[in-house]
Amino acid sequence: MEVVRLPALSDNYIWLLKEPTSGKTAVVDPAETGPVFSELKSRGWTLDYIFNTHHHGDHTGGNLELKRSFPGLQIVGPRADAARIPGIDVQVGDGDEFQFGSQAMRVFDTPGHTRGHITFWFPAAAALFPALQARKANIDEARSKGEATVPSLLGEELDTNPFLRPHDPEIRAKTGAGEAAEDWEAFGAVRRAKDGFRG
Known part of the structure; x- marks a missing residue:
């Protein structure tokens, strides 16, 4: 699986994923759309999924614009916070598995930063997307x-x-x-x- 890191806002990242067997693409926590549109255009990719780890605007801010721009796109997010995820289509929670092309994505509930926070794990690609839950301690220290x-x-x-x-x-x-x-x-x-x- 190809993983592309896109800087967003002033202190955040968006992750763009491509599953090579199916050609499916996804974006994890699109805080804003500009970097996503730019990178998709430069690579000649379209977008099939949005994976949201939690509901905060600096992780879901681009949801609806991306959904309007890519017909058929599905938004996958936490069941526990479904009412606060803009445009959510697929609700997932602890123990669920979601098929992203040939990649199985496993979901873990990791509440703390928000009550509905989830983490995405792609075992075959050894890729984990925990958003803020697992990064916050180091980020706070570095910022200070x-x-x-x-x-x-x-x-x-x-x-x-x-x-x-x-x-x-x-x-x-x-x-x-x-x-x-x-x-x-x-x-x-x-x-x-x-x-x-x-x-």
């Missing part, structure tokens, strides 16, 4: 230092991002969540600790 912000590796986030480790006993102890707390309760404790942090 005035550095350019780019996505980190998922493995690094699993090792360092407390939002992805609510089961960790050390994190639970430091946030007061306790050993018996459910993961969602521990996640909430991490969130409260972040909200009150003055570094």
Whole structure:
């Protein structure tokens, strides 16, 4: 699968995908349409799908214009936030699989940034699209230092991002969540600790 990263707005990325066997194309979280139209034109591609990870405008802002421009285009997004995804056609959630040409796309619920946030995983292409959920810790740190912000590796986030480790006993102890707390309760404790942090 071919993956093209397009800078968008002032601090975001849009991902353009092409599945070579079928020739199907998709865009992940089109914040705006300009970069998408430009890249599609330069490559001679059309557009078949939009994959939305969550409902925020800086990830869905281009949905309706792209849908009008490409008849038959389908918008795939989180079932839990379907009412807030502009133009949604296909609702997906944890454990669902969606066929993108010859590529099977698996869906994981990853609430936190929003209650309906999902992540897309293409096992055959080893490609994961988590949007903000897994990138936020590194982005916030880089921005505070005035550095350019780019996505980190998922493995690094699993090792360092407390939002992805609510089961960790050390994190639970430091946030007061306790050993018996459910993961969602521990996640909430991490969130409260972040909200009150003055570094």
